[in-house]
Amino acid sequence: xxxxxxxxxxxxxxxxxxxxxxxxxxxxxxxxxxxxxxxxxxxxxxxxxxxxxxxxxxxxxxxxxxxxxxxxxxxxxxxxxxxxxxxxxxxxxxxxxxxxxxxxxxxxxxxxxxxxxxxxxxxxxxxxxxxxxxxxxxxxxxxxxxxxxxxxxxxxxxxxxxxxxxxxxxxxxxxxxxxxxxxxxxxxxxxxxxxxxxxxxxxxxxxxxxxxxxxxxxxxxxxxxxxxxxxxxxxxxxxxxxxxxxxxxxxxxxxxxxxxxxxxxxxxxxxxxxxxxxxxxxxxxxxxxxxxxxxxxxxxxxxxxxxxxxxxxxxxxxxxxxxxxxxxxxxxxxxxxxxxxxxxxxxxxxxxxxxxxxxxxxxxxxxxxxxxxxxxxxxxxxxxxxxxxxxxxxxxxxxxxxxxxxxxxxxxxxxxxxxxxxxxxxxxxxxx
Numbered sequence: 001x002x003x004x005x006x007x008x009x010x011x012x013x014x015x016x017x018x019x020x021x022x023x024x025x026x027x028x029x030x031x032x033x034x035x036x037x038x039x040x041x042x043x044x045x046x047x048x049x050x051x052x053x054x055x056x057x058x059x060x061x062x063x064x065x066x067x068x069x070x071x072x073x074x075x076x077x078x079x080x081x082x083x084x085x086x087x088x089x090x091x092x093x094x095x096x097x098x099x100x101x102x103x104x105x106x107x108x109x110x111x112x113x114x115x116x117x118x119x120x121x122x123x124x125x126x127x128x129x130x131x132x133x134x135x136x137x138x139x140x141x142x143x144x145x146x147x148x149x150x151x152x153x154x155x156x157x158x159x160x161x162x163x164x165x166x167x168x169x170x171x172x173x174x175x176x177x178x179x180x181x182x183x184x185x186x187x188x189x190x191x192x193x194x195x196x197x198x199x200x201x202x203x204x205x206x207x208x209x210x211x212x213x214x215x216x217x218x219x220x221x222x223x224x225x226x227x228x229x230x231x232x233x234x235x236x237x238x239x240x241x242x243x244x245x246x247x248x249x250x251x252x253x254x255x256x257x258x259x260x261x262x263x264x265x266x267x268x269x270x271x272x273x274x275x276x277x278x279x280x281x282x283x284x285x286x287x288x289x290x291x292x293x294x295x296x297x298x299x300x301x302x303x304x305x306x307x308x309x310x311x312x313x314x315x316x317x318x319x320x321x322x323x324x325x326x327x328x329x330x331x332x333x334x335x336x337x338x339x340x341x342x343x344x345x346x347x348x349x350x351x352x353x354x355x356x357x358x359x360x361x362x363x364x365x366x367x368x369x370x371x372x373x374x375x376x377x378x379x380x381x382x383x384x385x386x387x388x389x390x391x392x393x394x395x396x397x398x399x400x401x402x403x404x405x406x407x408x409x410x411x412x413x414x415x416x417x418x419x420x421x422x423x424x425x426x427x428x429x430x431x432x
Contacts (some may be wrong), residue, residue, distance in 0.1 A: 017146060019255050021153040023309070026248060028160050029171055030310040039240035040168045040232045042247030044106060046080035047176075048119065050228040052126040055088030058217030061343065062209045067138035074196050075203040080131050086094055087128040092120045098108045103232050105240075116396045118172055132186040144189045152182030186283040214410055215348025219339065222355035225429075226362035226384070230377055233363075237370055242317075246374040248310055249318040252303070253325035256295050260288050260333030263341040281341060288333050299326040317374075324378035331389030338392040 030038055059080040067073055096116055099107050110116055129152070136145040156178025162169030190196040206213075227250060236244040265282050299306070303322045308315035335354060342350040361384035369376030 002015045010055060018153045019251075019258070021150065021157070022251070025153060025160070025174075026159050026251070027310050028157060030314065032160065032164050033167065033171060035241045035244050035311075035313065037167045037171065038247070039235060039242070039244035040106075040109060041171045042243050043103065043235040043240075044109065044119070044168065044172065046127060046228045046231045046247070047095065047103065047106065048123045050224070051091050051123045052088060052130065053121065053220060053224055053228075054217075055091050056084050056086050056130055056217075057125040058213040058215065058220055059084055059209070060130050061216035061220065062213040063131060063134040064138040065212060065343070066209055067135065072203075073194060074206055075205050075211075077135055077190070077194075077196055078199050078201055079203045079206045081128060081198060082202050084127045084131050084207065085124055085200075089120065089123040092123045094118075103236060105235055115169055118169065118176055122172060122176050125176070125183055129179065129183055129186065132183070132190065135190065139194075141192070141193065144186075144193070148182050148186045148189065151185055154178070155181050173184045212346065212348065215352065216343065219343075219348060219351040219355050222340070222352065222359045225359045226366075226381060229363065230366060230381070233366060233370075234374060234377060238373065242374050245314060246319040246321060246377060248307065248314050249322040249374070249378070250325055252306060252322055253329065256292060256299070256326055256329035257332060259291050259295070259329070260336040262356060263288050264336045277344070277403070281337070284340075285334075286339055288337065289330075292329055296326050296329065298325065319375075321374045321378040324375065324382050328378075328382040328385050331385040334389045334392050335385060338395075354388060354391065357391065358384045361387055 018415070026038075029041075033041075063076065063080055066076060068394060095102060096110060096119070109121055129148075133145040133148065136142055136148075156174045159174035159177050160171065163173050166173065187198070230248045230250070231243045234246050300323055303326070304315045304319040307318055321340060335358065339351045339354060342354075362380050364381035367375050367382055369380050372379070
């Protein structure tokens with residue numbers, strides 16, 4: 001099978017499998033914990049995800065870009081992991097010290113040494129795990145990343161029932177246990193496949209990666225900022241319950257967001273082969289669309305049923321937001337692929353500009369439309385990504401011709417897809 005498609009499938013399968021297992025985690029959490037617990041956890045976990053992303057310093061993208069191009073693999077891995085740990089600890093401390101500024105609502109939870117320690121361990125662990133996963137993606141071993149993440153999401157379910165009396169912290173302790181076990185497994189994989197033993201040293205090789213990492217750091221921060229800030233914004237300006245409803249909706253929509261994310265990371269790992277660059281771009285866009293379009297229709301039809309599985313209150317309060325958020329997956333996917341093309345071309349500034357535009361529009365519209373509850377927030381996210389996608393298409397030399405060709409190609413791909421028994425046959429047929 002074509003390596004771009006194969007790696008993409010593993011990355012998308014990782015998102016699908018982990019999301020599926022993650023649904024059970026949140027289903028049990030929603031049934032055994034109160035909506036207030038879920039809402040508070042969503043705000044805390046959004047904060048953790050934001051700090052972890054900041055703490056990774058863009059090194060996850062640097063790993064995917066540099067590992068296939070450099071022979072000093074162990075030095076690169078060790079440097080990135082060590083830097084990520086130090087950075088995540090630093091930004092965790094900054095966040096805790098500034099809680100009165102960032103989110104006063106979280107002070108009631110993060111108010112003692114034990115809770116703060118759990119918060120910091122999860123933050124550092126997610127940053128570390130993100131970098132380990134990027135190593136597997138870079139070396140085209142995304143299957144290992146899938147195994148590691150599946151273990152994390154599976155293990156974290158069981159402690160939920162033990163820690164119910166701890167409320168929000170019970171959910172976070174369950175996450176921590178699953179995360180630690182998955183990290184240990186990831187390190188075992190690194191040793192067995194590449195004979196990697198962590199020395200926790202920062203090699204001067206990081207100087208060569210600094211510019212690329214810094215640019216990706218800013219671009220990724222801006223790209224993920226709306227998704228991570230919105231639950232906190234809802235918590236502070238609407239209610240704890242609404243934050244929980246929105247968090248579950250965007251988590252479910254994340255099943256579709258993961259399609260373009262997986263394809264983009266696979267493309268970046270393949271981008272060192274210059275002769276296949278533009279054919280891989282075409283293949284990435286078409287493969288992305290052929291999976292997204294039926295996925296959107298499925299969620300429009302069955303979205304409320306999916307949300308009801310968590311709790312009927314989620315189906316009642318978050319269905320409209322879910323539909324809006326899944327529609328946003330198409331413009332979002334075009335932006336993700338555009339960013340990856342610019343990344344592979346080392347045009348980091350274009351990525352930063354694009355993500356900055358989308359982030360500013362999302363946050364500005366969210367403040368204006370928040371009076372329409374979480375549906376207004378979802379609309380803001382959709383509009384911002386539509387504007388970003390229009391900018392992407394307008395940057396193409398002949399935007400109308402490109403759009404019509406893309407639609408025609410997708411139609412042909414759908415017809416081909418229905419004629420073959422599996423994706424591998426479809427890929428070979430497309431190549432012919």
